[in-house]
Amino acid sequence: MAVWDEVLVAPSPVVGIWSAFPDPGERSGPTDGAPETGKKKQKPQDVKVDIVAGGGLSWTRVNTLVSIQDYVNLVTDGKQD
Numbered sequence: 514m515a516v517w518d519e520v521l522v523a524p525s526p527v528v529g530i531w532s533a534f535p536d537p538g539e540r541s542g543p544t545d546g547a548p549e550t551g552k553k554k555q556k557p558q559d560v561k562v563d564i565v566a567g568g569g570l571s572w573t574r575v576n577t578l579v580s581i582q583d584y585v586n587l588v589t590d591g592k593q594d
Contacts, residue, residue: 516563516575523573529565536560 520527536558564573 519564519573519575520566523564523566524571525566526568527564527566528569530563532562532565533559534562 516530520530537560561574562572563575565571566573
């Protein structure tokens, strides 16, 4: 629900929701030109973005983590024994 609330106030145009992009900081090969030996090639990690807005100029991650106490209060309607 929090993501949708942020979409409503995001700068137009919103061009993506729950998108993933290749990490621009990851390098795909050795930097010195020498071949890698004995290493498995790892897939570069993607950058996960909740909202891409402003024609792609604004990337937003929405923190949807809730503390245990907040969750208990939500489920029990604030009433604890």
